[in-house]
Amino acid sequence: MSDTLFSNFETVRYAGPDSDEPLAYRYYDADRVVLGRPLRDHLRFAVAYWHSLAMNGSDPFGAPTLQRPWMDRSDEMQAARDKADAAFDLFRVLDVPFYSFHDRDIAPGGDDLRSSLHNFHEMADYLGSKMQSFNTRLLWGTANLFSHPRFMAGAATNPDPDVFAFSAATVKHCMDVTKQLGGDNYVLWGGREGYETLLNTRVGQELDQLGRFLSLVVEYKHKIGFAGQILIEPKPKEPTAHQYDFDTATVYGFLKRYGLENEVKLNLEGNHALLAGHSFEHEIAMAASFGILGSLDINRGDPLLGWDTDQFPSNLQDTTMALYHVIKAGGLGLGGCNFDAKIRRQSIDPADLVHAHVGGMDHCARAFLIAASIVEDGRLxxxxxxxxxxxxxxxxxxxxxxxxxxxxxxxxxxxxxxxxKPRSGGQERLENLISRFF
Incomplete structure (x- = not known):
């Protein structure tokens, strides 16, 4: 492999809580056995290809700030290969067990469906060859059915049946590639499966379209023998005024209506929980109670901003209680902790991306250790x-x-x-109990 953006970085190692090394794990000792299993098997960390390799730092008010070598290549497929080389070098630096991607993260779109699929399968083969030389596996794959203008009115819920068919073909091939690369899950994130106004929307028809689309995905999963999980990722709003996968409870009601509650689980995100007016632990606890907890996107939002800021996690008590409910639910199984998080647009150096992931992994490991202590203590x-x-x-x-x-x-x-007679709920006593673990 030729030199990449991360070639000069050594693989990050565990150095213990007293270490003052900027790029060392203080709490993430991957081999440490907790509650009968190594930390790596509990947390199953994954790097998100899109935020880490495809994001350019642009926002609604500003131009790109991140200039990566593969972003100015005239040959788009060579750029995709360069990006993949950098991705796997980043995985080596972090010693991370998993990664995740959208189709458009790893391969450029073409002028039509056929050329887009050709590019995607060519890059899937390239990723497969890379994976033979690295330890990092695929946590999940998904399709970008929201960025292109054709998806401005949704994908499965689009009023144009040709968009529905285009989306079905795209997902079919994404599922094939996910299986080809040994992925443990396939995620459907309906970034624009909602409405901007009811003036031009048939809600009932769009829900039926979405229900049929998901049923087709489940049927195809069984046809090809994909042993992984099918996951839906709830999100309440932004960019639409209302999305049909608003939160855990809404999605469960949707799954029950279309008879899919035993076929589909959830990929839950901290920032999306905040946008829905919930805590991350609430969403996890609800999913666990319904038996549909599948995987996590580990990030946080800014409570002062009403949009998807996708920041790396930093609130220790919030993350601890989220992972406490994961432990009580029996763990994540085939799921994992995917860093659907992006560095800030002022963090333009490659080192910033490494620091972000090291801090995020350490943060989650520390939170998990505290959550395990709460479980083992037994008083809660x-x-x-x-x-x-x-x-x-x-x-x-x-x-x-x-x-x-x-x-x-x-x-x-x-x-x-x-x-x-009324009985005290003892909230303050329990809050004190939890606080003492920190």
Whole structure:
């Protein structure tokens, strides 16, 4: 491999909490066994190809600030190969186990569907050859069905059936490539699957289109023998006024309506939770309760800004409690912690990208260790068990089992002349308990 943007960086190693090395892991000891498994198997970190390699630093008010060598190549396919070389060198520097991509991240689009697919498959073969020499695997693949003007009114939900068909073909080939490269998941992110105004929108028809599209994806997964998970990534708004995959609860209702709740899980993002008016831990806990927790995009948003800032995580207590609910749900399985996060547009040096990932991985590892300590300590679990202990009684269980009717419950309540007294929720005590772990 020729020199890349990251050739001068040594592979980042674990050096311990007392290290003062700027590029060393202080908490992410990949081989450290926690709750019976190495940290690398719990966290399953992934680098996002788009933010890390394709982002140029532009925003709605400013021109690009990041000038990468592959961004000014006249030969677009050579630029894609140069970008892939840099990507795998970055994976080497970070010693990261996974990466993820959209089709348009790894290959340029062509003038039509056929040429676009040709470019994509050629680059998929190139990535496959790279993966033979590196330890980094594919966490998931997905299709960019939102950037091109043809998707301005959505992909699966577009009023033009030709866009639906174009999108179906694109996803079909993206699933083929994800399977070819050994990906553990396939993600559908509906960046524009929503509406800007109801004046020109048939909501019912668009939901049916989206439901059918997802059913087609599931059917094809089984046809080709893809053993990975199909994931939906909820997002409430921005760029549309309302997106049909608003949050965990909304998506679960959608999956139930179209009979897909046992076929599809969720890829949850911290920044999207904030935009929906939720915390990351809320979204994870809800998904776990529905049995559809699949994978995580680890980032944060700025509560002062109402858009997708996609910053690397830095709030230790927020991340800890998010990962606490992951542990309580039994872990991420085939999912992982994907850094769907981008460096700031003023952070223009290659070193800034390395620092961002090292800090993010260390942050998540530290949070996971604290979350594991909370689980092992057991006092939070004990408090919850005590609060809901009344539901262990046979009479209480009968009310939930279906053996009681509203009338029979009412009769028993009247016979006992019930007069329940308020009981403290003990919130401050539990907040103090958690704070002491930090």
């Amino acid at each position: 679990d004990a408090a919850l068990q005590e609060r809901y202990a009344g539901w262990e009684a046979e009479a209480a269980r009968d009310m939930l089992s279906g053996s009681e009717t509203l009338e029979s419950i009412s009769d028993k309540a009247e016979a006992q002349n019930l007069s329940p």
